Amino acid sequence: MISRMVRVAIALLWLILPLGVVLWQSTTASFEGALSDAFRALSGSAWLTFAVTLITSLIVLFGALGLARGKRLSATWTSFIAVPHVAFAIGLLWLVSPSGWLVRIVDALLPMWQGPLQSSWLSSKSAFTLMVALVLKELPFLILMAQANVQQMPVLRWQQQAQALGYSRRRFWWLIVVPALLRRIRLPLYIIAIYTVSVVDIPLLVGPNAPALLAQAVFELNWQFNSNTQGLVHWGSLLLVLVAIVTLVVLRVVEWVLQRWLSSLAASGKRTPVAQTTGKRAGLPWFWAGLAVIIFISLLLQSVQQSWFYPSLWPQGWQWSRWLAEWPYIAPLLYNTWILAVLSATLAWLSAVALLEVQAQRQQHQLHVGWLAMLMVPQLVLVLGWQQTIGPDSGLIGLLWSHTVFCFPYAYLTLHGAYHAYPRRWLWQARSLGYGPWAAWFKILVPMLKRPLALAWAMAFSISVAQYLPTQWLAPVTHPTLTTEAVSIASGGDWRLGSVYALAQWASVWIVFMLALWGTRARN
Amino acid sequence: MKYVFLLLTAISIMGFPTNSSAQGKPKPVYFYAWGGNPAVNDYIRWAAKELRPQGIQLQHVKVADIAEVVKQLVDGQSNADLIWINGENFHALKQADRLMPILTELNIKERLNDQLSWQSDFGEPVADLEVPWGVGQFYLLTCNTCVAGDHISAAELLEYAAEHPGRITYPKPPEFHGTTFLKSLLLSLSEQDEAFLKPVDAVDAEKLTAPLWTYLDELQPLLWQGGENYPSSAAQQLNWFANKQLDVAPSFNPNEVKTLVNQGRVPAGTKRITLGDAAITNSHYLAIPKSSGHPQAAKQVITFFLSEAAQRKKADLSGWGDPTVLDIALPDTPAMLPVAAEFHVSWQAYLEQQWQQRYPR
Numbered sequence: 001m002i003s004r005m006v007r008v009a010i011a012l013l014w015l016i017l018p019l020g021v022v023l024w025q026s027t028t029a030s031f032e033g034a035l036s037d038a039f040r041a042l043s044g045s046a047w048l049t050f051a052v053t054l055i056t057s058l059i060v061l062f063g064a065l066g067l068a069r070g071k072r073l074s075a076t077w078t079s080f081i082a083v084p085h086v087a088f089a090i091g092l093l094w095l096v097s098p099s100g101w102l103v104r105i106v107d108a109l110l111p112m113w114q115g116p117l118q119s120s121w122l123s124s125k126s127a128f129t130l131m132v133a134l135v136l137k138e139l140p141f142l143i144l145m146a147q148a149n150v151q152q153m154p155v156l157r158w159q160q161q162a163q164a165l166g167y168s169r170r171r172f173w174w175l176i177v178v179p180a181l182l183r184r185i186r187l188p189l190y191i192i193a194i195y196t197v198s199v200v201d202i203p204l205l206v207g208p209n210a211p212a213l214l215a216q217a218v219f220e221l222n223w224q225f226n227s228n229t230q231g232l233v234h235w236g237s238l239l240l241v242l243v244a245i246v247t248l249v250v251l252r253v254v255e256w257v258l259q260r261w262l263s264s265l266a267a268s269g270k271r272t273p274v275a276q277t278t279g280k281r282a283g284l285p286w287f288w289a290g291l292a293v294i295i296f297i298s299l300l301l302q303s304v305q306q307s308w309f310y311p312s313l314w315p316q317g318w319q320w321s322r323w324l325a326e327w328p329y330i331a332p333l334l335y336n337t338w339i340l341a342v343l344s345a346t347l348a349w350l351s352a353v354a355l356l357e358v359q360a361q362r363q364q365h366q367l368h369v370g371w372l373a374m375l376m377v378p379q380l381v382l383v384l385g386w387q388q389t390i391g392p393d394s395g396l397i398g399l400l401w402s403h404t405v406f407c408f409p410y411a412y413l414t415l416h417g418a419y420h421a422y423p424r425r426w427l428w429q430a431r432s433l434g435y436g437p438w439a440a441w442f443k444i445l446v447p448m449l450k451r452p453l454a455l456a457w458a459m460a461f462s463i464s465v466a467q468y469l470p471t472q473w474l475a476p477v478t479h480p481t482l483t484t485e486a487v488s489i490a491s492g493g494d495w496r497l498g499s500v501y502a503l504a505q506w507a508s509v510w511i512v513f514m515l516a517l518w519g520t521r522a523r524n
Numbered sequence: 525m526k527y528v529f530l531l532l533t534a535i536s537i538m539g540f541p542t543n544s545s546a547q548g549k550p551k552p553v554y555f556y557a558w559g560g561n562p563a564v565n566d567y568i569r570w571a572a573k574e575l576r577p578q579g580i581q582l583q584h585v586k587v588a589d590i591a592e593v594v595k596q597l598v599d600g601q602s603n604a605d606l607i608w609i610n611g612e613n614f615h616a617l618k619q620a621d622r623l624m625p626i627l628t629e630l631n632i633k634e635r636l637n638d639q640l641s642w643q644s645d646f647g648e649p650v651a652d653l654e655v656p657w658g659v660g661q662f663y664l665l666t667c668n669t670c671v672a673g674d675h676i677s678a679a680e681l682l683e684y685a686a687e688h689p690g691r692i693t694y695p696k697p698p699e700f701h702g703t704t705f706l707k708s709l710l711l712s713l714s715e716q717d718e719a720f721l722k723p724v725d726a727v728d729a730e731k732l733t734a735p736l737w738t739y740l741d742e743l744q745p746l747l748w749q750g751g752e753n754y755p756s757s758a759a760q761q762l763n764w765f766a767n768k769q770l771d772v773a774p775s776f777n778p779n780e781v782k783t784l785v786n787q788g789r790v791p792a793g794t795k796r797i798t799l800g801d802a803a804i805t806n807s808h809y810l811a812i813p814k815s816s817g818h819p820q821a822a823k824q825v826i827t828f829f830l831s832e833a834a835q836r837k838k839a840d841l842s843g844w845g846d847p848t849v850l851d852i853a854l855p856d857t858p859a860m861l862p863v864a865a866e867f868h869v870s871w872q873a874y875l876e877q878q879w880q881q882r883y884p885r
Contacts, residue, residue, distance in 0.1 A: 099767035116769050125753055125760075209696055209756050210883070223592035307788035310767040317788060329569070391601050477554060477585050477603060488586050492560035493759025494789070 003358040010351045014408045015373055018401075022377075022385030029234045029388075038235035042218075044211040046239050052127055052213065053196040053247050056134045058254065061189055063139050065181065068146035069173050082462040082509045083292060086486050087502035089133050089205045091295030094302060094495060096132070099310040101298065107311045116310050130207040134199075138192045140288055145188040146181055148417050153180060175266040182255050187367065188413075190248055191375045197244045198378030201468040201487050214240055215380045219469075222384065237381045244378050299506070302499035319496070326500050330482075333501075337465055337481040337508060344400055345460035348407035352456065355412060356419040357441070365420045372409045379406070379469055387473045399479055402470040407460035414459045418452035454516035462509040482508065550581040551821040556593045557608035559586020560759055563783060567844045570837065575828055580821050597622045597813050605816040606825055610808045611646040611700075614654060615869045617811070623653040624812045624819060630655060632830050637851040642807040647721060647868035654809035655826055658838065658846040660776040661803040661861050662704045665762070665784070668793045670771040675798040678712040678739060684771075685746035691771040693747045695761055696754035698876040701774040704804055706875050707867050710736050712800030716864065724870040733875070737882060744883065751883065766790045778803070778861055779845035786842055802864035807849065 095101050099116040107113060155177060162172040203216040211217065218236035221229050302308075306317030355371065374382070383402065390398045422445065430440035446453065471484050482505040490498035559565060565584065572582040585604070587593060594613045596602035598620045609617070617623050627633065627650065636642060642656035643649065650656075664676070670691075671684060685692045695702035710720065713735045719727045744751035748770060755761035758774050765773035766789060773790075775781070781796040810829060812822045828834055835848040839857055848854060 099764070099769050116767060125756065126749075204756075208753055210753050220589075223589055223595055307791075309791050310769075319788075392596055393603060477583075480586075485586075488559050488588065489562065491588065491757065491759075492562065493757060493763050494562045495763070497562050 003361060006354050006358050010355050010408075013401075014348075014351060014405050015371070018374065018382065018386070018405045019377070021389050022382050025385040025388050026234075035235060038232050038239075041232060042214060042236050042239055045214040045217045046243055048127060048208070048211055049197060049214040049240075050243050050247060052131055052134075053193055053243070054250060056131050056138070056196050057189060057193045057247070057251060059131075059135050060138045060142050060192055061185075061251075061254075063135070064142035064146045064185065065174075065178055067139075068143050068150060068181070069177075082459065082513055083137075083295075084462070084466045084483065084502075084505045084509055085133075085137060085199075085202050086205070086466070086468070086483055086490070087299065087506040088137055088295065089202050090486070090490050090495070090498055090502045091299045092133050092136070093129070093206055094298045095294060096129070101313075104311050104313050108313055125206060125208055127208045130203055130213075133202060133206055134196055136291065138195075142185060142188055142192060146185050149181060149184040150177065152417065152421065153177070175262055179259055179262050182259060186252075186255065187369065187372060189251065191372065191413075193247050193251060194244055194376055194378060197247060198240060198380045200380060201483070204487060205490055214243060215378065218380060218384075233384070237378075237384055240378045240381055244376075248376075296503075296506070299499040299503050302495050303503055305496055322496065322500060326497070330501070330504050333480060333482050333485055334504060334508065336479050337483070337505070340396075340400060340403060340471075340479065340481065341461045341464035341508070344403035344407050344464045345411070345457055347400075347404045348411045348460040349453075349457045351404075351408050352411035352415055352460075353419075353453070356415060360420060360422070360424060367413075367416050371412055374405050375409050383469045383473050386470075390474070392473065393475055393477045395475060395478055399471065399475040402474055403464045403467055406467060406470070407463045410463045411456045411460040415452055415456035418449060422449060451517075451520040454520045455513075458509075458512045458516040461512050465505060465509050550576065550579050551818050552581045552583055553605045553818055553821045553825050554583050554585055554603050555606045555608070555825070556585045556587055556590065556602075556604045558588075558590055559584065560588065560757060561844075563787065563844045564846075567838060570843075571825075571829065571834065574834070575825060578824060578828075580824060582825055597815065600815065602813065602815060603817060604813050605818045605822040607811050607813065608657065608808065609654070609811055610806060611866075612869050612872045614645050614809065614811070615648050617813075618648065618651070618653060622813055622815070624814050624816070625652040626812055626823060626826070627652045627655055630823060630827060630830075632827070635830070635850055637849055640805075640807060640849060641865075642809075642849060645809060645869075646806060646866050646872070647723075650809070654811040655830065656807040656849040657810045657829060658808050658849060659778075659805065659860075660808055661778040661805045661847075661863075662701070662708060662774065662776055663778065663796050663798045663803045663861055664772045665765060665775050665781060665790065665794050666772045666797055667791075668795055671797055673797065674795075675801060677800060678709045681709075681799070682739065682743055682746075685743055688771060689746045690748050690750075692743075693749075693751075693754060693761065693770060694774060695758050696756060697879045698872075699757055701758040701761075701776060702754070703872060703875055703879075704776070705774060705799065706736065706740075706879060707804055707871065708799040708864075709739060710875075711802075711804070711864055713739060716801070720867045720871060721865055723868050724874045729871075729874060733878065737878070740882070762789065777844075777846055779839070779841060779847065779857055782841045782858060783843070783845035796861070798861055800864065801862065803861035804866055805861075805863045806866040 093100070097103075103116055107116070158176050159169075159172055162176055163169075167175070198215045200215050200219045203213045204219075207213050207216060209216075212220070214236065218233055218240065221236060222233050301315060304318055304320055304322060305315035306319040308315040308317075359365070369376070382405075386398070386402060426444050426448070427440050430444045431437065435443065465481075466483060467481075468483050468487060471479065471481050472487075476484060482501055486498060486501035486505055489501055492498075555568065557564075557568065565586070568582070568584045572584070575582050590607065590609055590613055593602060593604050593607055594609070594616050597604065597607075597617060632655065636656060640656070640659055645654065664671075676684070681692065694705040697703045697706065707720070710733065711717070714720075714732065717732065719732055748754075748764075755764065758776075761770060762773040762775075762784070764770045775796070777783070778796070781794060784790045785792050785794060810826050812819055812826070816822055829838075830850070832850060832852060835850050835852070836854065838844055838846050839848050839854050841856065845857070847857065847860065
């Protein structure tokens, strides 16, 4: 009875209510203007969004399938996943833009060559740059998800059998493990795809604008004031949903084709008798470590430089006082960001734990898509519906609720594997020794699962810190955060100031992850 | 769980400043203003500090495009007390009857510099509804070794682009620097036709703008990235100009050629040239929406912004450097550029739409 109430309450709060508001809103929405007009205005954006999403998702998918075989990413890597997208994009942009650090190094090494680069490939604004940023950011997430799933499979036993039959390690991986893995990482992959369809802050910083990605186009249209753009906004968000659905269908077909092809390869029975190399890719973690460190150094240097023009390799002037001068303005934003993140992460975390406990008691170990529904709808469509219902500046409660709606599924997803792998006989034994259900849970389960529990909270926290659209559309006046400010400043073009805010944002998330990891480190 | 408590304690220990004040609660004034320029933001921060003793808490709500607020005001859901506008945004609010008459009441008319022709905002009479705050002049920043002289005509620009493909571009309209770039080209191509001062409906717009589209068709492939992408903002273009990726960047502040060098945003040796013979000149204004919750405090803020001290500080070349609207002498500031009158407001939307129909989106 109680377990049902828990599930109903969680579903009501974080799924049915937010979705219902949007559905109700969309029935009253005015679809002014002809569909053909809207399509003509937005079709370029829609195609671009579809292409960017599909290419990004496929690169991430195959990257993760190939790389998950390598060295296991340690928990520390989770903290890299949590580098806020905005900070990551600002740092990456400085690194790879045509007058950025890498090009300057080439320029310094090749005196004959006259920079800066004129290519549009890694230009500061292009679909290509956007995809590089998204792939670099999303790939570790999927690798981690894949590795977590591989751990739950009896890979070693399969491998012994396969080797006995003469399959190389590589063949074994692709023919035996990958087909099983594909199904299991379907959800995280879809989450990445939907995120890419509806992300606004990253395209605002590094994406193309002629045409812009669909979400960005709708985002910008939504603040135009003539009446026909409102119809366009509604058609645009409908189109966004359509692009999302089509992308997921295509990804599903790709998976199906891949499964068929791999199983036909397996059925052919071909094998390479030569023993393959070990397949350890020790270089992989180092690549991301290096990237994170370089981006961090870039942001740090940017935040204290006074002038740093092409082709200087090193800042030409310094302004150390910038941090001190900005601090009075960062402090309230830090406060806003932390209050919001702590509250929404805690709400989301409590809901996720309660739900997982209820599911574990009923032995429902499957990860149910329904609970991740909010990650399967383009965020822009959701937030637009909420904004039209509760107004453009509704205060803390609405904002907190909107953040929790997005934090909850991530907390649930992060904790799901560890929670269901937990051997519950420990709890039964504790009960048989006279512990009450609460005491058993707190004294037995919590200490054993402290790290996954802490990381799930930290993940929810980082999700809240990184939220741009809900904050910008639901409470920009009463509750600006580091993220909204960082985007606003960075789009104003002052990298020095933008870096200060990006670092403050990054530091918030990093501190929480380090606390979670350090506080739960294994003793002895 | 204990980590949650740990974090909560950490936050409470950090002790953030609270807004409690001895003389009671300060009145908030929500000032919606474009937030894309750190120098402007710093100036508003300074003003907020100066206004605090008057019991006013000036809160800068940074918007990417003030049109956002215009929409909310027209829809009747906005808490804005003070807004920074001109041109089509003013026109829309005036038509929707959303602005409070303030100019006469504030009694500053005689202190304003009448030579700035601030009485008309993009051809639309100010009609007591807004107060001029500063002056904008459109021109291009370029490097000493890039473009010679102090102005460049449309034809010369095309020549330059042909010699240096990929070095010229403009922000994507409807970004206002981009739209003004188009207007300047139009003026240069039509040899200062006065028809642009009239509403679009009153003239043969198609015929008047035909030379522009022919011209742009030629210019487009010579632009940065072959005209397939555009800077999203003037600030972005400025960064690329500062790092030698482009030869020009647009500006709407005649003093910015000095202030940006002072701020380390562009290298020394940056100069200003007008696109065409003269710089399109307009004023930007402050207005109070009828729906404002704190109109008295907002009026106090305007009075402060129009004070001589605040206007001098605004024109200071180490900060924002925005020209004053008062009739006072500022010896150190660069001279104003030759003036070309701003187009009638209706051209804004017309040019944006025509441009969007013709070029990539």
